[in-house]
Amino acid sequence: MSKLTLDRMLQSQGFGARKYCRALIEDGEVSIGGEVVTDYRAQIETDGLQFTLFDEVWTYREHLYIVLNKPANFECSRKPSHHPGVLTLLPEQFMWREVQPVGRLDHDTTGMLLMSDDGAFIHAQSSPKRHVPKLYVASTHEAVTPALIEQLLAGVQLHDEPAPLAAVSCRAIDDHRLEIVLEQGKYHQVKRMLAAAGNHCAALRRTAIGQLRLDSLDLEEGEWCYLEMEQLALLA
Ligand code: URA
Numbered sequence: 001m002s003k004l005t006l007d008r009m010l011q012s013q014g015f016g017a018r019k020y021c022r023a024l025i026e027d028g029e030v031s032i033g034g035e036v037v038t039d040y041r042a043q044i045e046t047d048g049l050q051f052t053l054f055d056e057v058w059t060y061r062e063h064l065y066i067v068l069n070k071p072a073n074f075e076c077s078r079k080p081s082h083h084p085g086v087l088t089l090l091p092e093q094f095m096w097r098e099v100q101p102v103g104r105l106d107h108d109t110t111g112m113l114l115m116s117d118d119g120a121f122i123h124a125q126s127s128p129k130r131h132v133p134k135l136y137v138a139s140t141h142e143a144v145t146p147a148l149i150e151q152l153l154a155g156v157q158l159h160d161e162p163a164p165l166a167a168v169s170c171r172a173i174d175d176h177r178l179e180i181v182l183e184q185g186k187y188h189q190v191k192r193m194l195a196a197a198g199n200h201c202a203a204l205r206r207t208a209i210g211q212l213r214l215d216s217l218d219l220e221e222g223e224w225c226y227l228e229m230e231q232l233a234l235l236a
Contacts, residue, residue: 013061
């Protein structure tokens with residue numbers, strides 16, 4: 001059980017500074033269990049809390065764990081320079097909660113992007129010691145050959161890497177598409193590995209992290225969803 005005053009609760013959910021949240025409450029914009037609550041000092045039980053703000057129902061979440069089906073031409077960087085940032089695809093209050101991408105996808109890579117405001121989770125997920133398989137579908141400029149697959153499985157030497165990097169698994173989907181599973185998350189890794197093996201990546205999509213598959217979440221490109229405990233467990 002944990003309680004917060006109503007103004008602190010709203011603030012914690014990213015709806016604005018405390019003063020602004022107090023004004024919203026006093027203006028009768030917040031209701032809980034069908035009752036408008038205008039006392040910002042009211043002690044609110046946050047476990048399992050649902051509240052209505054501006055006629056929209058929200059569930060209290062201590063932390064946010066999100067999957068975005070990232071479209072092309074969005075940047076993961078906090079200060080995007082050439083394209084809009086992925087945060088612009090989420091509700092505005094998530095930005096105030098300092099939600100950030102867990103690792104990065106290139107601006108032209110599409111697919112599964114984890115996002116969270118839980119620093120410990122982000123840190124654990126991004127640790128190089130973690131060997132979580134990440135599955136990508138790459139479209140290639142040149143045809144996919146058995147020799148290409150062999151090279152990617154055996155390991156290719158990338159500039160600035162001390163040792164060759166190998167795919168955990170790799171298979172041809174068709175003439176110009178392959179599925180590749182990596183356990184590291186080096187900069188431009190799939191594209192650089194393909195180039196080092198003599199082919200070139202024309203398009204890249206991440207389709208799974210750990211045992212969690214993007215297609216199980218039923219998201220159109222640009223759509224996002226919350227991850228619940230059972231789904232988080234699949235990221236291990
Ligand atoms: N590898 C890449 O080359 N790009 C990505 O966005 C992810 C993995």
